[in-house]
Amino acid sequence: MSVLAIKHIQFRHGERHKLLVDVQTGIPLYYPSLFITTQVRAGGFSVSTVHASLTALKVLYAWQADRGLNLEALFLTGKLLRLEDITSLVGFSARLLSEERPRTTFKVVRLGFKAGRAVTRSVSNVTTQTQFSRLSTIGRYLGFLAETLRVGRTNCLADGAVSEMVGRINAYRPKTTHSTAVDRDEKGLDLEVVDDVLEFLRPGHPQNPFADQAVQQRNHLIVALLRYLGIRRGELLNLRVEDVDFSKSTLSIVRRPDSSHDSRRHQPLVKTKPRHIPINDALQKALSDYILRFRACFRQARKHPYLLVTHKAGPSQGSPMSNSSFGKLMATVQGMTHEFSAVHAHAFRHTWNYDFSRITDAAGNVSPEQEHKMRAYLMGWSETSGTAVTYDKRHIKEKAAKAALGFQEALKVRKE
Structure with missing residues (x-):
């Protein structure tokens, strides 16, 4: 099994790029390099996005080795991933790569019972957002790879088969939400x-x-x-x-x-x-x-x-x-x-936004529209961006709490 690594490249004029290479030979993998260069980097995405995409491809190739598959050879014969392959890939995509694996945080998964005691193993998993991103990239890459290998070949892959495979992969992506156990404003x-x-x-x-x-x-x-x-x-x-x-x-x-x-x-x-x-x-x-x-x-x-x-x-x-x-x-x-x-x-950025809301609100001479525009400019956001709402949520919660208590007191006085 080849060990793969992400190689950082800096050109003379300053442009940064990254490629997936075989550690032993130092040679970039052809199709991943073609995909990253033509589908990701050419789209104007940042180097960090390129890195995340390459990490997803590392996961795909690690899964391929684990399953004993050769995706390029498989697609050349006119075959695509079966449903059992896709479900296996989805499960594998949740794993941390070995170099990412933390020393402490883990999830215990029960395997069975032996001599009256549960047999367990520790499994480190990525977040659902990371798994969603990985599967999105993997699905896009597999579609690219299948269609690229299909070019110039007749009756190799049925029309619509590649799209169906990619659709199945996307359908298995975990549901993600913008909220977490701890709201972003509480950071x-x-x-x-x-x-x-x-x-x-x-x-x-x-x-x-x-x-x-x-x-x-x-x-x-x-x-x-x-x-x-x-x-x-x-x-x-x-x-x-x-x-x-x-x-x-x-x-x-x-x-x-x-x-x-x-x-x-x-x-x-x-x-x-x-x-x-x-x-x-x-x-x-x-x-x-x-x-x-x-x-x-x-x-x-x-x-x-x-x-x-x-x-x-x-x-x-x-x-x-x-x-x-x-x-x-x-x-x-x-x-x-x-x-x-x-x-x-x-x-500190969250704290700055909380302070900005608190101080402008106390001043009493700034309208909500003006505050939104000032915040957007100082933070570097578009005026139509909804990001400001996220950072302002802490102050909104405090105002809502005061309003709720005031409402309760008003009802109490009215009742008495």
Whole structure:
């Protein structure tokens, strides 16, 4: 059985791409590469979507090996997947790949009884949303593969047979909902926790887990930008020095996919619309101090325009801060105290939206329509996007709770 891996490729002009390769030979798989290049990448989808699609194909080829099948040979003979094959594939698609398998989280599945005791095994499964996505990609790929192999061959596959097979696969996709056990709006952080994180990361604070003064300055700046601007992690790591306009007191969020200036293996991407966000004096001073006093000290930092850089001694010192380095920063913060365990980049975005709703509502001079438009611009959403409703749900719940209690009290007084 061949071991497959997703290989990251960066072209000279900066474009990123990914392919599924045989680990032993390093050669990309032909039909998966053709599918990804012509059906996914050519459609304008991001590198992260390409990666997710390749992961789904890895699952398909792992299932093929497990079943002892060769899909290409099968389709060339005019045969397609049978119903029992599809049901087996659906079950297999719920599994975690070996490199994704966690060490702790698992589901216990009962197999039977032996000597009066249940015999169990642990099975790690992906979420229903991930399984849905995998099966969607797998169905699309199998349809592509069958039709591609069918070209130039007569009486190989009956008309409509391929569509029927893909339809069956899609029909077995699990039902997904946009709601979870914990609403997305509840991912926001308590305001006291946010203030404590900023305080503990303040340069010179005795409980700051980072010893180096420059690192303290950078990390406090990172959390301040997340807290006060509500920007995404990709937007943060994509910031350039030139994006800070001190004369206009603004910070620009700019889309720069496949930038040739970005040396990072996995380029942070801006998913939202470009915009200019006003910044106050405190943020301007923090940005100025970091740029002039700390970032400027690294020779490597002078070779690229990105704002946040790696401070750790070594060959990467002064290079643009990577996603993995940012993840280590968040992990360190989470480990400081139990109250910080829920701290992550996107939670600050939820908290920002809650604060924005709370403060504009208290001001009393902003209409709901104006608030919606302002929020959409500052977050980088389209004015017609329904995303704002998700982030505003926490504040809506609080207002609904107050209204419900007020209604109950009114009924009580009326009854008395």
